[in-house]
Amino acid sequence: RKEVEQDPGPFNVPEGATVAFNCTYSNSASQSFFWYRQDCRKEPKLLMSVYSSGNEDGRFTAQLNRASQYISLLIRDSKLSDSATYLCVVGGGAGNKLTFGGGTRVLVKP
Amino acid sequence: GAVVSQHPSWVICKSGTSVKIECRSLDFQATTMFWYRQFPKQSLMLMATSNEGSKATYEQGVEKDKFLINHASLTLSTLTVTSAHPEDSSFYICSARDLRDGNYYGNTIYFGEGSWLTVV
Numbered sequence: 639r640k641e642v643e644q645d646p647g648p649f650n651v652p653e654g655a656t657v658a659f660n661c662t663y664s665n666s667a668s669q670s671f672f673w674y675r676q677d678c679r680k681e682p683k684l685l686m687s688v689y690s691s692g693n694e695d696g697r698f699t700a701q702l703n704r705a706s707q708y709i710s711l712l713i714r715d716s717k718l719s720d721s722a723t724y725l726c727v728v729g730g731g732a733g734n735k736l737t738f739g740g741g742t743r744v745l746v747k748p
Numbered sequence: 749g750a751v752v753s754q755h756p757s758w759v760i761c762k763s764g765t766s767v768k769i770e771c772r773s774l775d776f777q778a779t780t781m782f783w784y785r786q787f788p789k790q791s792l793m794l795m796a797t798s799n800e801g802s803k804a805t806y807e808q809g810v811e812k813d814k815f816l817i818n819h820a821s822l823t824l825s826t827l828t829v830t831s832a833h834p835e836d837s838s839f840y841i842c843s844a845r846d847l848r849d850g851n852y853y854g855n856t857i858y859f860g861e862g863s864w865l866t867v868v
Contacts (some may be wrong), residue, residue, distance in 0.1 A: 681841050681859040682792065725791065736782070736843075736857060740791040 639664055642728050642741035651716045651746045658712040659742045661726030670729035671702055671709050675743065677720045682725055685711075716746045751775055752844050754860030761832055761867055768819045770827045771842030777822035778844035782857070783815075786839040794800055798825040832867040 644661045645650040651657045663671075671688035686693065688700040690708050713720055726739035751774040761767050771781055779800045784792040796817050797805040804817035816828040825844075829836055843863040 642858075677837070681862045683859070684857075735794065737794070737796065738784075738792040 640740070641737045642666060642726055642739035644724075644742045646740055647743040647745075649742065649744045650658060651713075651720075652746060653716055653718060653746055653748050656712065656714050657716060657744060658710060659724070659744075660708045660710045661739050661742075662706075662708045663721055663726075663728045663737075664707070665728070665730060665737075666707060668707075668721050668728045668730040669698040671700075672727040672729070672736075673698075673700055673711050674727050674738075675748065677700075677722050681729075682738075687723070701730075713744070716744075718746050721746045726747050751861040752778075752842065752858045756863060757784050757861060758864045759866070761868055762838045763830055763833050763863070765779075766828055766830045767832055767865060768826055769840055769842075771825045771827070771860050773823045773842065773844045773846075773858070776844075778825075778846065778848045779822060781819060781825040781842055781844045782816060783825070783827050783853055784841045784843070786841065792841060795827075800825075829865065832865070834867045837865055845849075 642663050649657050651697045659745050674682040674687040675685045676682040678693045686695045690702055692701045697714045701710045723741040725741045729736045753772045753774055755770045780800040783795045785795050786792045794807050795810045798817045798819040800819045800822050806812050814830055819825040839862050843857045844861045
Protein backbone atom coordinates (compact mmCIF):
# COMPACT_ATOMS: atom_id res chain seq x y z
CA ARG A 639 0.00 0.00 0.00
CA LYS A 640 1.31 3.45 -0.88
CA GLU A 641 1.93 5.87 1.98
CA VAL A 642 -0.17 8.55 0.35
CA GLU A 643 -2.83 7.64 -2.18
CA GLN A 644 -4.87 9.78 -4.50
CA ASP A 645 -7.36 9.21 -7.27
CA PRO A 646 -5.35 10.15 -10.35
CA GLY A 647 -8.40 11.43 -12.21
CA PRO A 648 -8.75 13.28 -14.41
CA PHE A 649 -11.70 15.08 -12.95
CA ASN A 650 -13.39 16.89 -15.80
CA VAL A 651 -15.15 19.88 -14.29
CA PRO A 652 -17.39 22.41 -16.01
CA GLU A 653 -16.33 25.95 -15.38
CA GLY A 654 -18.13 27.31 -12.34
CA ALA A 655 -18.82 23.90 -10.85
CA THR A 656 -17.55 22.45 -7.59
CA VAL A 657 -15.12 19.57 -7.43
CA ALA A 658 -13.83 17.68 -4.45
CA PHE A 659 -11.39 14.86 -4.01
CA ASN A 660 -9.66 13.03 -1.21
CA CYS A 661 -6.29 11.69 -0.29
CA THR A 662 -5.62 8.88 2.14
CA TYR A 663 -2.46 8.38 4.14
CA SER A 664 -1.21 5.30 5.92
CA ASN A 665 1.01 6.70 8.65
CA SER A 666 -1.12 7.55 11.65
CA ALA A 667 1.80 9.47 13.15
CA SER A 668 1.77 12.02 10.33
CA GLN A 669 1.95 15.54 11.65
CA SER A 670 1.45 17.92 8.78
CA PHE A 671 -0.69 17.97 5.70
CA PHE A 672 -0.64 20.09 2.60
CA TRP A 673 -2.13 20.47 -0.80
CA TYR A 674 0.28 21.46 -3.54
CA ARG A 675 -0.53 22.39 -7.07
CA GLN A 676 1.66 21.31 -9.94
CA ASP A 677 1.28 22.62 -13.45
CA CYS A 678 2.59 20.63 -16.36
CA ARG A 679 6.39 20.41 -16.36
CA LYS A 680 6.70 22.80 -13.44
CA GLU A 681 7.67 22.49 -9.81
CA PRO A 682 4.97 21.97 -7.16
CA LYS A 683 3.70 25.07 -5.44
CA LEU A 684 2.05 25.18 -2.06
CA LEU A 685 -1.68 25.70 -2.35
CA MET A 686 -2.59 25.46 1.29
CA SER A 687 -1.82 23.75 4.53
CA VAL A 688 -4.49 21.56 6.05
CA TYR A 689 -5.37 22.12 9.67
CA SER A 690 -7.24 19.84 12.04
CA SER A 691 -10.19 22.17 12.22
CA GLY A 692 -10.39 22.50 8.46
CA ASN A 693 -9.53 25.67 6.66
CA GLU A 694 -10.61 27.75 3.75
CA ASP A 695 -8.70 29.96 1.38
CA GLY A 696 -10.96 31.73 -1.05
CA ARG A 697 -12.56 29.10 -3.25
CA PHE A 698 -10.51 26.31 -1.75
CA THR A 699 -11.49 24.35 1.33
CA ALA A 700 -9.36 21.68 2.95
CA GLN A 701 -10.42 19.18 5.57
CA LEU A 702 -8.52 16.69 7.68
CA ASN A 703 -10.02 13.53 9.11
CA ARG A 704 -7.47 11.95 11.40
CA ALA A 705 -9.71 9.10 12.45
CA SER A 706 -10.12 7.90 8.89
CA GLN A 707 -6.72 9.19 7.81
CA TYR A 708 -7.69 11.26 4.86
CA ILE A 709 -7.63 14.84 3.75
CA SER A 710 -9.83 16.47 1.21
CA LEU A 711 -9.77 19.46 -1.10
CA LEU A 712 -12.85 21.19 -2.42
CA ILE A 713 -12.74 23.78 -5.16
CA ARG A 714 -15.78 26.00 -5.61
CA ASP A 715 -16.67 28.05 -8.66
CA SER A 716 -13.94 26.35 -10.70
CA LYS A 717 -11.92 28.52 -13.05
CA LEU A 718 -10.14 27.44 -16.19
CA SER A 719 -6.91 28.36 -14.42
CA ASP A 720 -7.61 25.75 -11.75
CA SER A 721 -6.67 23.05 -14.26
CA ALA A 722 -3.63 21.37 -12.78
CA THR A 723 -2.50 18.36 -10.83
CA TYR A 724 -3.17 18.61 -7.12
CA LEU A 725 -0.68 16.84 -4.94
CA CYS A 726 -1.52 15.64 -1.47
CA VAL A 727 1.53 15.95 0.74
CA VAL A 728 1.97 14.47 4.17
CA GLY A 729 4.78 15.28 6.54
CA GLY A 730 5.95 13.90 9.81
CA GLY A 731 9.03 12.85 11.61
CA ALA A 732 12.43 14.41 11.66
CA GLY A 733 13.62 16.80 9.03
CA ASN A 734 10.24 17.73 7.67
CA LYS A 735 10.35 14.81 5.28
CA LEU A 736 7.41 15.05 2.96
CA THR A 737 5.66 12.22 1.19
CA PHE A 738 3.80 13.06 -1.98
CA GLY A 739 0.72 11.44 -3.34
CA GLY A 740 0.53 10.63 -7.01
CA GLY A 741 -1.61 13.64 -7.69
CA THR A 742 -5.15 14.21 -8.86
CA ARG A 743 -5.50 15.81 -12.24
CA VAL A 744 -8.27 18.38 -12.61
CA LEU A 745 -9.39 19.70 -15.97
CA VAL A 746 -11.77 22.64 -15.93
CA LYS A 747 -13.56 23.10 -19.20
CA PRO A 748 -15.64 25.98 -20.54
CA GLY B 749 8.94 34.78 0.06
CA ALA B 750 11.92 32.51 0.19
CA VAL B 751 13.42 31.55 -3.13
CA VAL B 752 15.19 28.39 -4.16
CA SER B 753 16.98 28.37 -7.44
CA GLN B 754 18.03 25.35 -9.45
CA HIS B 755 20.48 25.24 -12.28
CA PRO B 756 20.42 24.15 -15.01
CA SER B 757 16.74 24.11 -15.89
CA TRP B 758 17.34 21.85 -18.85
CA VAL B 759 20.28 19.63 -19.67
CA ILE B 760 20.93 17.07 -22.34
CA CYS B 761 23.92 14.83 -21.93
CA LYS B 762 25.42 11.80 -23.56
CA SER B 763 25.10 8.40 -21.96
CA GLY B 764 28.04 7.68 -19.69
CA THR B 765 28.76 11.28 -18.76
CA SER B 766 28.10 12.99 -15.43
CA VAL B 767 25.78 15.88 -14.82
CA LYS B 768 25.73 18.26 -11.88
CA ILE B 769 22.60 20.05 -10.74
CA GLU B 770 22.79 22.92 -8.28
CA CYS B 771 20.21 23.95 -5.73
CA ARG B 772 20.63 27.31 -4.03
CA SER B 773 18.63 29.04 -1.36
CA LEU B 774 18.84 32.67 -2.39
CA ASP B 775 17.64 34.59 0.63
CA PHE B 776 17.77 32.16 3.50
CA GLN B 777 20.00 29.50 4.99
CA ALA B 778 19.04 25.88 4.68
CA THR B 779 20.58 23.20 6.84
CA THR B 780 18.44 20.64 5.09
CA MET B 781 17.68 20.26 1.43
CA PHE B 782 15.75 17.49 -0.26
CA TRP B 783 16.22 16.01 -3.70
CA TYR B 784 13.28 14.53 -5.58
CA ARG B 785 12.85 12.83 -8.90
CA GLN B 786 9.67 12.79 -10.91
CA PHE B 787 9.04 10.61 -13.93
CA PRO B 788 6.29 11.57 -16.38
CA LYS B 789 2.80 11.24 -14.94
CA GLN B 790 4.18 10.05 -11.63
CA SER B 791 4.55 11.66 -8.26
CA LEU B 792 7.65 13.18 -6.76
CA MET B 793 9.83 10.56 -5.18
CA LEU B 794 12.26 11.58 -2.47
CA MET B 795 15.75 10.50 -3.39
CA ALA B 796 17.77 11.84 -0.50
CA THR B 797 17.96 14.32 2.31
CA SER B 798 20.96 16.58 2.09
CA ASN B 799 22.39 17.85 5.36
CA GLU B 800 24.86 20.70 5.46
CA GLY B 801 28.28 19.53 6.54
CA SER B 802 27.42 15.86 6.71
CA LYS B 803 26.59 12.94 4.49
CA ALA B 804 23.29 12.78 2.73
CA THR B 805 20.65 10.31 3.78
CA TYR B 806 19.45 8.27 0.83
CA GLU B 807 16.09 6.66 0.43
CA GLN B 808 15.86 2.95 -0.10
CA GLY B 809 16.64 1.96 -3.64
CA VAL B 810 18.61 5.09 -4.50
CA GLU B 811 22.23 4.39 -5.37
CA LYS B 812 24.57 6.56 -3.35
CA ASP B 813 27.45 6.15 -5.76
CA LYS B 814 25.35 7.09 -8.73
CA PHE B 815 23.63 10.13 -7.24
CA LEU B 816 26.29 12.07 -5.42
CA ILE B 817 25.04 14.79 -3.12
CA ASN B 818 27.16 17.52 -1.64
CA HIS B 819 25.88 20.15 0.76
CA ALA B 820 28.99 22.15 1.50
CA SER B 821 27.33 25.37 2.56
CA LEU B 822 24.08 26.56 4.06
CA THR B 823 22.91 27.86 0.71
CA LEU B 824 24.07 25.28 -1.78
CA SER B 825 23.46 21.60 -2.39
CA THR B 826 24.51 19.77 -5.53
CA LEU B 827 23.31 16.55 -7.07
CA THR B 828 25.65 14.82 -9.50
CA VAL B 829 24.27 12.06 -11.66
CA THR B 830 27.30 9.97 -12.48
CA SER B 831 27.59 7.81 -15.58
CA ALA B 832 24.14 8.86 -16.65
CA HIS B 833 22.01 6.53 -18.72
CA PRO B 834 18.76 7.12 -20.61
CA GLU B 835 16.74 5.65 -17.73
CA ASP B 836 18.03 8.49 -15.55
CA SER B 837 16.18 10.97 -17.73
CA SER B 838 13.74 12.65 -15.41
CA PHE B 839 12.66 15.84 -13.69
CA TYR B 840 14.84 16.49 -10.65
CA ILE B 841 13.59 18.95 -8.04
CA CYS B 842 15.18 20.19 -4.88
CA SER B 843 13.54 21.75 -1.89
CA ALA B 844 14.93 23.53 1.12
CA ARG B 845 13.81 24.35 4.61
CA ASP B 846 14.44 27.78 6.09
CA LEU B 847 16.73 27.53 9.11
CA ARG B 848 14.95 30.44 10.76
CA ASP B 849 11.61 28.75 10.83
CA GLY B 850 10.78 27.55 14.30
CA ASN B 851 7.73 25.60 13.27
CA TYR B 852 9.37 22.28 12.62
CA TYR B 853 6.37 20.85 10.88
CA GLY B 854 5.28 24.00 9.16
CA ASN B 855 4.74 24.76 5.57
CA THR B 856 8.19 26.14 5.00
CA ILE B 857 9.58 23.85 2.38
CA TYR B 858 10.50 25.84 -0.69
CA PHE B 859 10.96 24.18 -4.05
CA GLY B 860 13.37 24.96 -6.79
CA GLU B 861 12.13 25.28 -10.33
CA GLY B 862 13.32 21.81 -11.20
CA SER B 863 15.84 20.48 -13.69
CA TRP B 864 14.92 18.43 -16.73
CA LEU B 865 17.59 15.88 -17.52
CA THR B 866 17.61 14.04 -20.82
CA VAL B 867 20.27 11.43 -21.39
CA VAL B 868 20.77 10.42 -24.99
